Amino acid sequence: MPTRILLVGAGAIGAFYGSRLACAPNTAVSALCRSSYKAVKANGFKVTSPNYGDSMFRPEHTFGSPDEAKQAALSWDYLLVATKALPDVNDDSTLLEGLVGPExxxxxxxxxxxxxxxxxxxxxxxxxxxxxxxxxxVQPNHGSITHNRWTRISIGPYLPHLDSGSTTAEPSDDTATQKNSRLVELLKAGGIADAELYDHAGLQFVRWHKIAINAAMNPSSVLSGGTGNQEMSTDPELSRHLLAVMNEVLETAPKVLGKPLPPKLASAERILGSTKKNSSGSKPSMQIDWEKGNRLELEVILGNPIRIARDKGIEMPRLQSMYALLRKAQENREQAKESKL
Ligand SMILES: NC(=O)C1=CN([C@@H]2O[C@H](COP(=O)(O)OP(=O)(O)OC[C@H]3O[C@@H](n4cnc5c(N)ncnc54)[C@H](OP(=O)(O)O)[C@@H]3O)[C@@H](O)[C@H]2O)C=CC1
Ligand SMILES: CC(C)(CO)C(=O)C(=O)O
Incomplete structure (x- = not known):
């Protein structure tokens, strides 16, 4: 039996990593699509990448709805969820109802x-x-994926009971750890050399570290009227703001997680330095979503870090200001859309 993987949200990231996993031996990758269903069912995905060249990736099965996936009655080893994280809009965990078995x-x-x-x-x-x-x-057209650069993916089992000070492992922890190692092996076999294995605590640090980057760059671009990554990092006032936001996150993470930040994670100064050198003209994904009129990943990038820190008695004033402003801007825009209908 092959290792069966279903992509739930086969957009830029889901289809890119899916196309690599499909290259690993004895692996079958399927896709649950939404607006790209017809294109993918007819032609599969075309993936272009500076690392892997141009390739076609045909999912084993292409489903147009969660019900269709359920009716296939297959046993999935991995459900790889790569939708945009918009808990204020949809609870995407409902998409997995009827697909999660014991394995x-x-x-x-x-x-x-x-x-x-x-x-x-x-x-x-x-x-x-x-x-x-x-x-x-990015996915510029349905079923066409353009991978521009970087392939780092860090993966760890999610075992939050270990956070509460208890060191008591649960029987299912070993399964999660083994499945985690296996997934990293599959990604490496598919050519992702920098797939990295973490434990629960290590991965949560990586999440906070990525938040330092996203919470700084993404809302600042929208609030500054669409400034790109490099231009923000070289502007005298904006660059001070970016550094201060990143440091706010990197100083909060160890207090929340109860351990010092691992030294291998880049400092705010180093992140800013490499953004200054990024001459690709890139803009943060939140700005691109704002331009398209899409809902923003505000809750998971700003709201949740603020609330998680606040539960521990820590305020994050720079994140809070950006969150309050953008949340209202988004709310006003949604109301304006509705009043036009
Ligand atoms: N793109 C990037 O370079 C990076 C992205 N990320 C993160 O990865 C995650 C995914 O981002 P990205 O790949 O860019 O997003 P995309 O918008 O490209 O892909 C999301 C996909 O999920 C699909 N989807 C959403 N809801 C459903 C549903 N109910 N049923 C079936 N399919 C659904 C969307 O379909 P539809 O087209 O119909 O909306 C879309 O194809 C985000 O959290 C993002 O922040 C992280 C690092 C880099
Ligand atoms: C590239 C980067 C770090 C810019 O903020 C990003 O992750 C995004 O656009 O969402």
Whole structure:
């Protein structure tokens, strides 16, 4: 039997990593699509990448709805979720109803903090793997994926009971850890050399570290009227703001997680230095979503970090200001859209 993987949200990131996993031996990758269903069912995915060249990736099965996936009655080893994380809009954990069996691991490849919780609450017995990627990919047309650069994906089992000070492992922890190692092996076999294995605590640090980048760059671009990454990092006032936001996150993370930040994670100064050198003209994904009129990943990038820190008695004033402003701007825009209908 092959290792069966279903992509839930086969957009830029889901289809890119899916196309690599499909190259690993004895692996069958299927896709649950939404608006790209017809294009993918007819032609599969065309993936272009500076690392892997141009390739076609035909899913074993292409489903147009969660019900269709359920009716296939297949047993999934991994459900790889790579939808945009928008808990204020949809609870995407409902998409997995009827697909999670005793052998299934749920893999969340999404930005943000707290993305695992809706899945843990709905599927308390399932093993959940949490993944953070540094990559740049887009889906310019249905079924066409352009991978631009970077392939780093860090994955760890999500075992939040270990956070509460208890060192008592649960029997299912070993399964999650083994499934995690296996997924990293599959990604490496598919050519992702920088797939990285973490334990629960290590991966949560990686999530906070990525939040430092996303909470600084993404809302600042929208609030500054669409400034690109490099221009923000070289502007005298904006660059001070970015550094201060990143440091606010990097100083909060150890207080929340109860351990010092691992030294291998880059400092705010180093992140800013490499952004200054990024001459690709890139803009943060939140700005691109704002331009398209899409809902923003505000809750997982700003709201959840603020709330998680506040629960521990810590305020994050720079994040809070940006969150309050953008939340209202988004709300006003949604109301304006509705009043036009
Ligand atoms: N793109 C990148 O370079 C990076 C992205 N990330 C993170 O990865 C995650 C995924 O981002 P990205 O791949 O860019 O997003 P995309 O918008 O490209 O892909 C999301 C996909 O999920 C699909 N989807 C959403 N809801 C459903 C549903 N109910 N049923 C079936 N399919 C659904 C969307 O379909 P539809 O087209 O119909 O909306 C879309 O194809 C985000 O959290 C993002 O922040 C992290 C690092 C880099
Ligand atoms: C590239 C980067 C770090 C810019 O903020 C990003 O992750 C995004 O656009 O969402």
């Amino acid at each position: 299934t691991s749920i893999v969340l490849v999404q930005n943000g903090l707290g993305v695992e919780e809706p899945y843990r609450k709905r599927f308390p017995k399932a093993s959940i793997l949490s993944a953070v990627t540094i990559a740049s990919a």
